[in-house]
Amino acid sequence: MKTEQLNSDLTAANTESDRDGGDDRGLELSVVMPCLNEAETLQICIEKSLDTMQAHGIDGEVVIADNGSTDGSQEIARRSGARVVPVESKGYGSALRGGIAAAKGKFVIMGDADDSYDFTHIPRILEKLRDGNDLVMGNRFKGGIEPGAMPPLHRYLGNPVLSGIGRLFFSAPCGDFHCGLRGFRQDLVERLDLRTTGMEFASEMVVKSTLHKVRIAEVPTTLSPDGRSRAPHLRSFRDGWRHLRFMMLYSPRWLFLYPGLLVFLIGVVGMLWLLPGSRFVGNIVLDINTLLYAAGAVLIGFQAVLFSVLTKVFAVTSGLIPKPVSWEKWFQIAKLETGLILGGVLMVGGVIGSVFAVTQWGQESFGELDPSQMMRLVIPSVLAMALGCQIALFSFFFSVLGLARD
Structure with a gap:
């Protein structure tokens, strides 16, 4: 039932894409952000993305994959110049899959809408994609993590351990498995047949890319404290276990x-x-x-x-x-x-x-x-x-x- 709902969401996402401007995939870049009640930070993320693309002459768009927001995020996104794609199936992975399916760009850069990632780094990711890489991962440990941006449990245990397991199990060339700012070819997602619906979507993309032997590169990026007053959607032990479970089942x-x-x-x-x-x-x-x-x-x-x-x-x-x-x-x-x-x-x-x-x-x-x-x-x-x-x-x-x- 869950798979049928998600397939329905993907179809709806493509239909929404058609209504918002046809099936023209002539754009170079789509910036996709999953969204669930991000009214406090959504506008600044969209503006940073659009301003960065305009400043560097990038022909692109911003797609907001809305996962059922009730705080007016949809209207904020439209008013800020983004295209909204509704995704009914709940979950981080479900939202991203719906947004990516509706993206019109040759390349996709995904990032969270909580103002923790620096969307001015879009050009450095796009440059690697233009060089022929299929997946370009941000690395927060190389770029810098500001005080308070990542809980100590995640910074010194969760992320290093899970990333280390990913490198050991799959020989993945990534130092930061779970960085939410990453870019890839739009058609890569279809080739990988990504299926997970939760936070483990991030691991699935890296693991399957490695198994399919696609070209993977890394760029340094930064992480700042998010700008929301509410607690994040991420649940440390639940989502950490889902990442670990996925990697074990795939190895x-x-x-x-x-x-x-x-x-x-x-x-x-x-x-x-x-x-x-x-x-x-x-x-x-x-x-x-x-x-x-x-x-x-x-x-x-x-x-x-x-x-x-x-x-x-x-x-x-x-x-x-x-x-x-x-x-x-x-x-x-x-x-x-x-x-x-x-x-x-x-x-x-x-x-x-x-x-x-x-x-x-x-x-x-x-x-x-x-x-x-x-x-x-x-x-x-x-x-x-x-x-x-x-x-x-x-x-x-x-x-x-x-x-x-x-």
């Missing part, structure tokens, strides 16, 4: 593959160490109970690795991320038949081990056995059957997802 390697491999290897090493017999660590005895936990680590880690592969395939086939270069090789190697054979071998091995354990039990007239010895046979046998079953089921699902790869 199954770091969320599932690497942790899964680590847990799997720890389990394998633990099992190989404990299978011959009990071990002593100081005065502590590690025996079959620890062996069982090691087998559990193998199972959990292996499942996480398989899940990372399935997540990657689903993301690619759904168009969320671009196809990797080795895409077709995956399906040549991980064939259904190969998975079924490997899974079958493991299950047969587990069954053989189980039969041998029952035989040993029979030799003792099905009475009591030495748990320390028997469990060293039973645990690996059960684990082999479980892993074999997982591989077989994975192979079926992997093949099903692969049907949509073309």
Whole structure:
């Protein structure tokens, strides 16, 4: 329902664009500002943008993506020379997507309407776009953050940590992931198929641009205390979590593959160490109970690795991320038949081990056995059957997802 509403908003935005001057996209630049009750600062932001474009001979416009303001922001925007595009779907990302869809410029520069960003920096961003860059990010840490402009929690923890995670996960060449002043080619948004509706829209744009290997540049910009008397829309922990959640979901390697491999290897090493017999660590005895936990680590880690592969395939086939270069090789190697054979071998091995354990039990007239010895046979046998079953089921699902790869 939310997606249908947003698509309706985008259609309405384009219709509004037609009414306000046709579908002429001959302008060089559109400055897009999301707006929700920004009456106190909207006019100064629009005037700075228009004056800067006029002073530098830039053929452009200002588009206000209004997200349901009730304080008269729409009339202020029109009176100040901007074009207003109503966007009903709530959220920072929704407003920007509606405004960008209605933009008539070849290039788009987006910025908040709270007077915290310096719109006189428009020319330095536009120059980088003219040089052939697809996305140009502002960097507030290079340009300067005025006292009181950014809470210490954001300045010294939130932004550096999230930007660092973005660079680690995706090798993104950006030092300030969440700078709200940035420019890009208008057609880039269509290519990236941006979908988020909240504050994580900022991260989605950078992550997808990096994954699509577009040209990204940075320019220094400044951040000033915003000019509003009310509290900002941003909620530190809620929106910080949404940024982090998005980056983790878009990087199954770091969320599932690497942790899964680590847990799997720890389990394998633990099992190989404990299978011959009990071990002593100081005065502590590690025996079959620890062996069982090691087998559990193998199972959990292996499942996480398989899940990372399935997540990657689903993301690619759904168009969320671009196809990797080795895409077709995956399906040549991980064939259904190969998975079924490997899974079958493991299950047969587990069954053989189980039969041998029952035989040993029979030799003792099905009475009591030495748990320390028997469990060293039973645990690996059960684990082999479980892993074999997982591989077989994975192979079926992997093949099903692969049907949509073309």
